[in-house]
Amino acid sequence: MIQQTLVILKPCTIQRALIGEVITRFERKGLKVVGLKMLQLSDEVLSEHYAHLSNKPFFQRVKNSMMASPVIVCCLEGVDAIAAVRRITGDTNGRLADPGTIRGDFCMSFQENIIHASDSSEAASIEINRFFKPYEIFDYKQGIFEYLYANDEY
Template sequence: MIQLTDKILSEHYSHLSDKPFFQRVKDSMMTAPVIVCCYEGVDAIQVVRSLAGPTNGRLAAPGTIRGDFSMSFQENIVHASDSPETAEAELNRFFKPDELFEYKQATFDYLYACDEF
């Protein structure tokens, strides 16, 4: 759990800096601490984005994070990286190097077929 700062969010949302809602998005993200996570696995980005649901919570299916907990396009409650390159940049932004490490999860042999991972 971390408290996002204006500096971190200005970097994270730099691609929106010319939009009229830029400050509103940053203000929203600073209202409470957030949980940052790093997931790894086969098609992890696609899987996490499917679990999150579409950005607009009103369009998200029940059972997705946004479908169950969001009714807004902006206040969409969860962020998910959209590519490996974005994920790498975001991991570097939100985690210190010693906070991420590799290990073989005991359940991997039950989650994936032997030729999947």
């Protein structure tokens, strides 16, 4: 099933000039970029986005980290995109992430871990709507699509 998912390239990614490296990993896998923009996150948006962490002692530290510089938000699309993105991303703790994953190759931190990726279809839907207006998500035919999947996979 074709899905869409949200990815946020965190401030540590922007500051370390890894934007192209990270997006390339997703594109090479065969995921299609259907939305992409840079923005500065506000405390209000982050309080909503990380509400599930609001009772944790590190909540404010996470928000401060995410406001340290602009971020890049991406909407990616593909068959089983949510699971595919999570596998490419790797374990949340960069020290434990497998080599070959984004976090395994580019980070040593639990917090400064390069990327946020939606963890379910419900979260993906909410998060995409949080960061993108409908007209900022594009539906287009990508020339390589026929070569990515068997005709009965989508």
